[in-house]
Amino acid sequence: MRSRSVLSAGQFSKEQLEKLLETSARIEAHLQNHRQLPLLEEYVLATLFFEPSTRTRLSFESAMHRLAGRIISTVGVQFSSLAKGESLYDTLKMIEAYADICAIRHPVEGASAIAARNISIPVINAGDGAGEHPTQALLDLYTIRKHHSLAEKPVTVAFVGDIRYGRTIHSLLQMLANFPVEMIFISPVEIGLPDKYRDFLKNKKIKIVETEDIAALREAQVAYVTRIQEERFPDPREFEKFKDSYIIDREMVGKCRPDLIVMHPLPRLSEISLDVDDLPNAVYFEQAENGLYTRMSLLLDLLDVPFVG
Amino acid sequence: MRSRSVLSAGQFSKEQLEKLLETSARIEAHLQNHRQLPLLEEYVLATLFFEPSTRTRLSFESAMHRLAGRIISTVGVQFSSLAKGESLYDTLKMIEAYADICAIRHPVEGASAIAARNISIPVINAGDGAGEHPTQALLDLYTIRKHHSLAEKPVTVAFVGDIRYGRTIHSLLQMLANFPVEMIFISPVEIGLPDKYRDFLKNKKIKIVETEDIAALREAQVAYVTRIQEERFPDPREFEKFKDSYIIDREMVGKCRPDLIVMHPLPRLSEISLDVDDLPNAVYFEQAENGLYTRMSLLLDLLDVPFVG
């Protein structure tokens, strides 16, 4: 019998998401008055980062610490045995003996799924190449629901930037599709919505708008901004054109709905001006904090430990 | 007064080994029903890995966590002060103030012994270049004894692969020589048993067979397989010849004794086919697990903390 694992944002039912979000909210409330929620005192989390991601790794480790758990960790390309030619499979079979749950970051799409098939402890996909990043999507969803209820009236979510390759966008739109939302995709056509996700949203009967015009942001209640990478464009001049027009600054936010929240998976380059940071609309640092609550919630769920506040 | 340290597989008496194995077995039994054995709650282990070895480091760290202890760790060539030219000696004198026990991996043979002479906390050799790897030998011994009692009737242990340079083989044969065993060494002559160990085994009155013929495996109750590295052969064609003939696969295991256990210190390349993994004979992943119990046992012993289950 295999343990449950978190591999894709699409694997969750609405009910499962609501349960996770509800527990996350209870954890957040608990941590307003406590430094810890010591429910995993005897558990070991392995953070296996085959490519570096300081932010995601520290978020998982902080989540485990706040649950009073323990951590073994390995980071970077100098991942020793693999440098010697060892298969991912052999490495993971060893980790199985050393930890109760693991979070894996790997440059190859599907690596976490391979792991989950072969070991008996729960596996959390912490980002697999061009694939998915479901725990980022969960914290994003939690952040959106904190500001816009996602209950009855549809919430208008605009995705801005690299919609074609943006792993976090792909994961988030799958989760959001369980809730009353409308989506606006604002991007150069070169890096627009993949057919696969357009079809997915159509099946889910989600109303979407696709445009190159950043002015479409004015309708949105959520601006989910991602970085546009130069290497995605065959012609560098194309990149330059969009790079400038898609910068979210204080002036632009001023023209949008007052209840707009500006999100970013971080790290940002220049997509969001620093002058936005102090606006109440800016929630990208709150996202990092929410990552703590949602990951704590997920760790408890996967280890079958009930929340007791 | 210096603390006791673990530097070489040869330092243990049969009585000491039996005590360690016995405690390891009690720890294993305890962990069937508990996640932790919180006996080292106030202790700090330093894992000092001057060359990377994810598997060994994580095994030590997991062992310390399961004992409820704490860990400070440093990994890799970018070991900062050393990059600045600092002597190993100065580094270790500082560690002495920060930890209660340390495990050292170093590319230079004898590095752990130098450490043990100069600092007052126990030092565990976690692999020193072409030297030894005594904790690997201890977990190997534990694994063998779990499957074949090592009590009265001699157990036939075959070593396959690189017997000349295989550090884990050298450490294991020294420990095994305390028990009723017979040994078969199966390797190309170029990488056969060093004189030093042939003499050692002769003195210990251990019956040995040396051969290039993999068919000798049919008599064995233990196949301890190691990787053959191309760079050991002056003539690459020689390497190719052996590389193919020494692969342990399902078919070959089928021709051996039913009670054969197949061991490997891992990581493997192609020495053992993946189709062996599912056979009950395959114990190489169990070895990793046994590393946890034996290292826990060793940590307790070196810190003079009695096992209380």
Place this chain on the structure above:
Amino acid sequence: MRSRSVLSAGQFSKEQLEKLLETSARIEAHLQNHRQLPLLEEYVLATLFFEPSTRTRLSFESAMHRLAGRIISTVGVQFSSLAKGESLYDTLKMIEAYADICAIRHPVEGASAIAARNISIPVINAGDGAGEHPTQALLDLYTIRKHHSLAEKPVTVAFVGDIRYGRTIHSLLQMLANFPVEMIFISPVEIGLPDKYRDFLKNKKIKIVETEDIAALREAQVAYVTRIQEERFPDPREFEKFKDSYIIDREMVGKCRPDLIVMHPLPRLSEISLDVDDLPNAVYFEQAENGLYTRMSLLLDLLDVPFVG
């Protein structure tokens, strides 16, 4: 409201220093009979080392462990998000959500001050380029006071080596200026006392002597030795001249006051001969130990947790 941070050795009043030293001494006394002082059980320290420094990092981590606290850590140039171009600011805003206090090592002078201005948790400067290293100064001060009371009669402290660029010297002389001391600066003129610090000491009415002659050490009760780096000299022959003459060996210590203590921030190269290590005058390994007590004291103070032994 910002938390208190430790950015510069010069920020402390004499009263604050005496309080920290007093608590450090009580912690040291406590640890003679206990392995731990479990006062920070629910706290998380982030050690953010944007350049490696094994010694300083392990000292902070050991201090946190001895207080029963928890640690998240990131090390090295491969600091992932920063490699992707992320600003220090964004990184720190995320850390704020994950830890209760952080220690930062950064190659750029002033990096810790920037951090402290932007995040709400206490920041400890663990070395910022050519800037300061106040926790090293604190442990140095503690070490001096342990051997020479710093109460009424002035203590003569000699600084030997690179006085111009020696960050640890600059931090220490600022703290020492609060106590009855006289200072001797022994160095080649090329790397002598910066005007800024000469003026500072003059204002503080500290009697100082500046000389190239190592014989001046005979008057000293403290020899604070640092490494002279070849690259500081336009003419390599100048370097060679001083390199040899400034080596502290057993013979030289024999010509000095019997109550001389020899200090070094470590790592050393050849500035202090190994034959000094066994003399009672050598306290450089004791400094590393004192770093533990003083950093524990500082962590408690910044987190407003009173010492209870």
